[in-house]
Amino acid sequence: MDSLSLIQSLQSLKSNGHLITTAYLDLSTPQKMRNAETIINNLYRYKKEKTFFKNLLEIELQSVEKDIEGIVKYIRNQISMKHRSLLIVSSSEAYIWQVISLGMEMENMLVIQDRAYLRPLLQAMSEQRNYAIVLVDQGKAKIIEKRLGHAVELWSTMNLLPENRNEAGYRGNEERKNQRKVEESVSRHYKMVLSQLLDLHKKNRFNWLILGGIKEAVAEFRNLLTAELSGLVFDEYQIDPNDALDKVLDRMSDSEETHRIIWEKQLLRRMEDEFHKSHKAVLGMKHTEEALTNGQVETLLLSENFHRKGWYCTWCGYMTMDDESNCPNCQHEMTRSVDISDDLAHSALDIGARVEYIAANMGDFSPVAALLRYSK
Ligand SMILES: [Zn+2]
Numbered sequence: 001m002d003s004l005s006l007i008q009s010l011q012s013l014k015s016n017g018h019l020i021t022t023a024y025l026d027l028s029t030p031q032k033m034r035n036a037e038t039i040i041n042n043l044y045r046y047k048k049e050k051t052f053f054k055n056l057l058e059i060e061l062q063s064v065e066k067d068i069e070g071i072v073k074y075i076r077n078q079i080s081m082k083h084r085s086l087l088i089v090s091s092s093e094a095y096i097w098q099v100i101s102l103g104m105e106m107e108n109m110l111v112i113q114d115r116a117y118l119r120p121l122l123q124a125m126s127e128q129r130n131y132a133i134v135l136v137d138q139g140k141a142k143i144i145e146k147r148l149g150h151a152v153e154l155w156s157t158m159n160l161l162p163e164n165r166n167e168a169g170y171r172g173n174e175e176r177k178n179q180r181k182v183e184e185s186v187s188r189h190y191k192m193v194l195s196q197l198l199d200l201h202k203k204n205r206f207n208w209l210i211l212g213g214i215k216e217a218v219a220e221f222r223n224l225l226t227a228e229l230s231g232l233v234f235d236e237y238q239i240d241p242n243d244a245l246d247k248v249l250d251r252m253s254d255s256e257e258t259h260r261i262i263w264e265k266q267l268l269r270r271m272e273d274e275f276h277k278s279h280k281a282v283l284g285m286k287h288t289e290e291a292l293t294n295g296q297v298e299t300l301l302l303s304e305n306f307h308r309k310g311w312y313c314t315w316c317g318y319m320t321m322d323d324e325s326n327c328p329n330c331q332h333e334m335t336r337s338v339d340i341s342d343d344l345a346h347s348a349l350d351i352g353a354r355v356e357y358i359a360a361n362m363g364d365f366s367p368v369a370a371l372l373r374y375s376k
Helices: 003-011 030-048 058-078 119-127 173-204 215-224 227-232 245-278 285-293 340-350
Strands: 020-026 085-091 096-102 109-113 131-136 140-147 150-158 208-213 233-238 281-283 297-303 310-312 335-337 354-358 368-372
Touching: 003 096, 003 119, 003 340, 020 030, 020 058, 030 058, 030 109, 058 085, 096 119, 119 340, 119 354, 131 173, 131 215, 131 245, 140 173, 140 245, 150 173, 150 245, 173 215, 173 227, 208 215, 208 227, 208 245, 215 233, 227 233, 233 245, 245 281, 245 297, 245 354, 245 368, 281 285, 285 297, 285 340, 285 368, 297 340, 310 340, 335 340, 340 354, 340 368
Parallel strands: 131 208, 208 233, 297 354
Antiparallel strands: 020 085, 020 109, 085 096, 131 140, 140 150, 281 368, 297 368, 310 335
């Protein structure tokens, strides 16, 4: 599953007010794997000391208890070294059970609330922004996606070039005819790669693209790209598309971190422009919260170190960092949130907006801001 559909599927798990247990498990070493059960039990014991937990209804307690049993059973029987970490989302009451294998290290964590706790996953997705590598030459093409620490080959093709009959002694017209056939075949091949790339980009929304291949092929292919795709190209490599995936990734690994920094800078620059020139941006908790409620947000930007408790209204979605016991909009009782950035993220995902956790200093836009679909 691509990262976007993964997030959408997790976010769409609605519990109708039932509690959802979210566990992140670090399994990156054999020792961590052996300790996983103890860690879950310890985290659970610690949760049970909290006031929140002591105030739960009997039926809620039973549901959480069952979630923990299920997670422990899974740890005992099903985990293996092939996962670097696992995300488990469970709600016995709401019949929810999802296990997701992640390719990067995650901190151990157990959260019990009325929705899946997505912040660690979203943050990891921001740290490991997905991008595509397109390897292309006249005869071959491959599209590889890098996401959540994994590299996956999404598509590949072979272009069978017309036989080079020139060697058999054809001259003049025949040679030119043959040459034209080769050119047509290569051009069809590039167009097919482009159409695949467009489809995959629509689905997976790559943050950037890296092109690799024989120099001329890369140049020719780049000329065909749409303006949007062309704007996503960060780098070009002279590389043999037949090389093993590991070798390709190895050559590109240095630039990954650089791209991420540049990518964030570009996003913040866009934020600055939209805010000052076209008024298609808001900053601060209050305005961002309003824009989310109005469905205006295109991209929600959260500072990576923004970690604050808060309150939210399960009826109308109102969120605040201030201690308000009743919702100012609908007067319903507010629910306590352990991490208001997770609630902002949920609210953004609800309206189909992107969520970006930013590692760079967000300056005036720290800790929360949003790019809007249209001006205020
Ligand atoms: Zn409300």
